[in-house]
């Protein structure tokens with residue numbers, strides 16, 4: 145079986161020191177698996193990571209890194225899409241702040257608690273490190289929506305969104321993976337969620353944990369977790385819900401990517 149981002153991440157120091165040129169170890173692991181980045185660019189590899197290097201290289205040689213080209217094309221296409229947009233006009237609606245640097249417009253917005261600066265041709269962390277292309281694609285999609293609808297306060301399921309039938313399986317897989325990871329470990333999930341600044345809520349569900357995340361300013365995500373009960377033969381369960389305004393800000397693919405990022409961050413935490 146092919147190595148996954150999470151398997152590589154587990155062997156990294158997870159200090160997010162940035163010495164590899166990425167802002168986080170998760171971003172680096174993603175680049176290694178999905179873009180063919182060399183594992184040795186992290187100068188702090190553990191013995192376990194070094195032992196994995198050969199397998200990573202074989203996987204990359206087998207073509208996993210070939211996705212780079214299609215991602216680059218998707219990114220360029222989106223950059224062309226946002227080029228004519230008025231960043232000053234759309235910033236308020238998407239919960240961002242507008243600025244200019246050397247005459248170039250940008251918006252600053254919070255993404256999973258990190259402040260990112262989105263120019264029309266690049267997306268950077270404050271230290272100047274460029275965001276990985278998947279995150280950049282998501283943020284350009286978010287801006288291109290030019291959304292401005294306030295949260296409705298009503299939580300809806302993915303299945304109720306238009307044209308979501310063919311993609312529901314992907315969300316169920318993500319929910320299943322997260323539930324399996326935290327089965328029997330409810331306190332660990334609560335700890336991981338706190339690190340991501342989740343807010344506990346009570347919305348009349350019988351779930352053991354009800355947590356609202358804000359990965360993007362206008363896209364709250366509600367995570368419901370039911371702990372496993374071996375005596376009742378009840379497996380742990382996770383459901384993700386979204387505000388009724390979510391279609392105003394993200395298309396279905398972007399929303400699934402956002403959920404995947406949230407799940408990965410929880411498991412990595």
Ligand code: SF4
Nearest residue numbers: 160161162164169186
């Ligand atoms: S250099 Fe290594 S430890 Fe530092 S952020 Fe990159 S992957 Fe993580």
